[in-house]
Amino acid sequence: MTNQKSMIAQNDDTICALATPSGTGGIGVIRISGPEAFVVADRISARRGSKKCADSAGHTLHRADIIEASGEVIDDVLQAVFHAPRSYTGEDVVEISAHGGLVPLRRIIARLLESGARLARPGEFTQRAFLSGKMDLAQAEAVGDIIAAQTEQAHRQARRQSAGHLSRAVTDVRAIVLGVLAQIEASIDFPEDVGELDTDLCLQELARAHRQIETLLSTADRGILQREGAKVVLAGRPNVGKSSLLNALLQIDRAIVTPVPGTTRDVIEETLNLRGIPLRLSDTAGLRETTDEVERIGVARTRENLADADLVVLVLDAASGETPEDVELRAELAGYAPLIVWNKCDLLPPGQSLPMDEIAVSAAMRWNLPALEEALASRILGDSALTSDGAAVSHARHKYALESARAHLQDAIQTLEADLPADFVSIDVRGALESLGLVTGETATEDILAEIFSKFCIGK
Ligand SMILES: Nc1nc2c(ncn2[C@@H]2O[C@H](COP(=O)(O)OP(=O)(O)OP(=O)(O)O)[C@@H](O)[C@H]2O)c(=O)[nH]1
Numbered sequence: 001m002t003n004q005k006s007m008i009a010q011n012d013d014t015i016c017a018l019a020t021p022s023g024t025g026g027i028g029v030i031r032i033s034g035p036e037a038f039v040v041a042d043r044i045s046a047r048r049g050s051k052k053c054a055d056s057a058g059h060t061l062h063r064a065d066i067i068e069a070s071g072e073v074i075d076d077v078l079q080a081v082f083h084a085p086r087s088y089t090g091e092d093v094v095e096i097s098a099h100g101g102l103v104p105l106r107r108i109i110a111r112l113l114e115s116g117a118r119l120a121r122p123g124e125f126t127q128r129a130f131l132s133g134k135m136d137l138a139q140a141e142a143v144g145d146i147i148a149a150q151t152e153q154a155h156r157q158a159r160r161q162s163a164g165h166l167s168r169a170v171t172d173v174r175a176i177v178l179g180v181l182a183q184i185e186a187s188i189d190f191p192e193d194v195g196e197l198d199t200d201l202c203l204q205e206l207a208r209a210h211r212q213i214e215t216l217l218s219t220a221d222r223g224i225l226q227r228e229g230a231k232v233v234l235a236g237r238p239n240v241g242k243s244s245l246l247n248a249l250l251q252i253d254r255a256i257v258t259p260v261p262g263t264t265r266d267v268i269e270e271t272l273n274l275r276g277i278p279l280r281l282s283d284t285a286g287l288r289e290t291t292d293e294v295e296r297i298g299v300a301r302t303r304e305n306l307a308d309a310d311l312v313v314l315v316l317d318a319a320s321g322e323t324p325e326d327v328e329l330r331a332e333l334a335g336y337a338p339l340i341v342w343n344k345c346d347l348l349p350p351g352q353s354l355p356m357d358e359i360a361v362s363a364a365m366r367w368n369l370p371a372l373e374e375a376l377a378s379r380i381l382g383d384s385a386l387t388s389d390g391a392a393v394s395h396a397r398h399k400y401a402l403e404s405a406r407a408h409l410q411d412a413i414q415t416l417e418a419d420l421p422a423d424f425v426s427i428d429v430r431g432a433l434e435s436l437g438l439v440t441g442e443t444a445t446e447d448i449l450a451e452i453f454s455k456f457c458i459g460k
């Protein structure tokens with residue numbers, strides 16, 4: 001807490017940044033926040049009869065000209081005025097909607113900088129919203145997730161987190177644990193007044209908190225996948241149809257396909273929405289020994305990609321059957337436990353069959369692709385729980401914090417059961433509270449906050 005307070009103390013300056021993407025657009029919005037927001041906005045504005053920001057009521061919109069020091073009009077804009085604490089950051093805020101051209105926006109920001117504002121750091125508006133108590137840390141992170149969401153499901157999940165579903169679930173658990181801590185401390189400090197610690201009751205309450213954490217953690221794998229997506233690499237020897245398979249799954253003509261083995265030289269990555277999970281699907285150069293310089297680099301890249309894949313798909317050619325090279329590849333990739341896919345099944349010689357547990361498709365004829373998608377989904381999702389409408393954990397950071405809280409609770413339960421002194425239990429219980437506080441931010445250090453907000457873009 002002291003860390004956060006010291007950061008609040010630094011927020012006596014006024015920041016500004018472009019809040020819309022840099023580039024051309026119908027409108028570009030520049031946000032100003034801080035104690036001098038109104039003064040700075042008024043310094044660079046000429047009015048046509050409308051009030052200055054400083055004299056305006058909150059949540060009102062005003063037309064103004066943004067002017068150079070020389071009096072030259074840079075742009076004709078609308079200014080939205082928000083008074084502290086009823087603004088995004090909790091501070092005085094002005095949002096200038098200007099024409100969305102690179103030059104006018106850059107000139108307006110330059111004017112703001114010479115008139116008393118400084119450029120915001122990445123995520124600084126949201127960081128201020130967190131520090132002024134407009135949202136907790138999990139909600140602040142959800143703001144970034146809403147912007148970055150790649151599928152509707154990921155977006156809904158981020159919305160729920162932003163609305164406070166996860167925060168409430170964690171706060172509920174904290175309340176239970178805090179209740180236990182209060183009893184323990186009372187029994188240590190005022191044994192005459194409160195008598196002996198009611199161990200059974202404490203155990204029940206800690207077990208309840210533990211169960212609630214378990215429920216949250218059961219959503220984590222799916223939640224994290226939904227937000228971050230998974231990397232799937234298509235590998236195999238040249239010409240088996242990896243690029244054709246990528247195109248067929250994406251339903252676009254993305255990668256070059258030719259009958260020439262060694263067509264793909266570089267890694268081609270595209271995102272596919274598989275049941276709400278953003279799959280980053282990589283088509284790679286066919287794996288073989290080669291003297292061709294370009295192809296050799298391509299093969300090296302394939303191997304690098306395999307190393308950080310969440311799932312490797314080994315593509316085989318049903319027309320040729322399994323070749324000695326394929327046998328070698330199977331052995332080489334065994335460590336990745338690849339999903340085996342037989343392509344070109346339209347060319348499967350009559351009378352030949354394929355192993356039952358391996359997927360048979362034809363990229364060219366688009367045969368059996370749903371079965372492939374099904375297999376990809378089941379391999380990636382495993383038995384991770386489907387996220388309901390309730391709270392879900394979607395950040396590894398939250399997962400680790402909850403796992404650590406769970407471990408502390410387990411220790412506390414064991415210590416209580418072993419009838420050890422209450423002081424010992426108190427240490428474990430405090431540890432659990434500390435870990436839970438990391439999710440919502442009460443116990444997050446300045447380093448953690450800096451790390452989280454640095455991943456945001458400027459203007460958010
Ligand atoms: N009959 C048939 N031909 C296919 C099928 N899939 C791919 N092909 C053909 O196989 C050849 C090679 O396909 P690609 O998709 O380029 O194969 P690749 O594995 O990406 O090859 P490299 O990039 O060289 O590693 C092309 O002529 C494709 O038209 C299929 O399902 N059936």
Ligand SMILES: [Mg+2]
Nearest residue numbers: 242243263264
């Ligand atoms: Mg290819």
